[in-house]
Amino acid sequence: MSKNGITSVYTIQHCEEDEWLIPVDPSDYDFLVFDGKPRASSWKPVAMRRLKDFGDGLPARPCDFPCGGSGDSCLIMTEAAKERIDSHMKRYGEFLPLRCGDGHFWAFHVTHVVDALNEGASNVLRATDDPDLVLMIKKHAFHPEKIAADWMFKLPQSHGRGSIYVTDPFVSLIHSSGLTGLKFKRVWPHS
Numbered sequence: 001m002s003k004n005g006i007t008s009v010y011t012i013q014h015c016e017e018d019e020w021l022i023p024v025d026p027s028d029y030d031f032l033v034f035d036g037k038p039r040a041s042s043w044k045p046v047a048m049r050r051l052k053d054f055g056d057g058l059p060a061r062p063c064d065f066p067c068g069g070s071g072d073s074c075l076i077m078t079e080a081a082k083e084r085i086d087s088h089m090k091r092y093g094e095f096l097p098l099r100c101g102d103g104h105f106w107a108f109h110v111t112h113v114v115d116a117l118n119e120g121a122s123n124v125l126r127a128t129d130d131p132d133l134v135l136m137i138k139k140h141a142f143h144p145e146k147i148a149a150d151w152m153f154k155l156p157q158s159h160g161r162g163s164i165y166v167t168d169p170f171v172s173l174i175h176s177s178g179l180t181g182l183k184f185k186r187v188w189p190h191s
Contacts, residue, residue, distance in 0.1 A: 006144045007167045010184035012075065014067035018181045019060035020051040021076050021098070021105055022069050032074045034109045036160025038094060045099040046107075063181030068107070072163045073154075079104035084177045088170075092152040110164050114153040116146035124157070134158050140187040 023029055024047040031046050050066070053059050064081040068074055077085075082095055089095075092112040098105040117124075117134075121141030127133040134157035147153065151170040154160050171184050 006189055007148060007169075008186050009140065009142055009147065009188040010166050010171060010186050011163045012072055012166060013183045013185055014065065015061070015063065015181055015183055017061045018063040019066050020069055021048050021066040021100065022051055023047065024049050029069065032068055032076075032107060033161060034073050034107075036111055036113045036154050036156075038111050039109060040094045040096060043096045045097045048098045048100040048105060050100065050102045061180075064179040065181030066105075067181075073110075073161050075108040075110070075164060077106050077108065079106070081179050082106045082108075084179060085173060088151065088173055092150075110152055110154050111160075112150065112153045113156050113160055114146055114150060115156050116142045116150075116153065117155050117157055118143050119157070132157070134162070137162075137187075139190075142188050 023032070028046045051060065052062075064078050066076055066078075068076040076098070086095065089108065093108055093110040096107045096109055098107055117137070118141040122137055123139035124134045125136040125138065127135050134155070147165075147167060150167060151173075152164060152166050154164060155162055165187075166184065174182055
């Protein structure tokens, strides 16, 4: 939480030394780019494989949240991570099973979309062919009252495909649970 009592907002990042979980078929990456609309009823588990080294002969570090290589619109996790955070996260999205011969993994699809971006105080890059679509946010500003009780959300301006945003309670949950593989970049409020 920031000094003025406002909940801080972060984007999720992965630790560079950690392993990845990637689709066996590269064309399946598209299934892991989520748009905020529920998919559980039609979901077919994507076949994945663990990338345990990056071709340099050094092993990648196993973790609870491997990078999925599909940007930051999806959060991939182990069965153990799901069990630890499941009860806290159900209101923010859906857990979708993945298929892997080397462990049990889940993709968390954030369906909780909140119109919390203060566009007038933010610096955004819009799509030229769709001015309603925000492609990138260079400087974030949020309406604090719209996210005061939220742990995780996406923004409608990215049509649900953009970054997953998390707040202090989610960051605390991950740190206190001892789960590995995530780090957090505070994007608001600015220091």
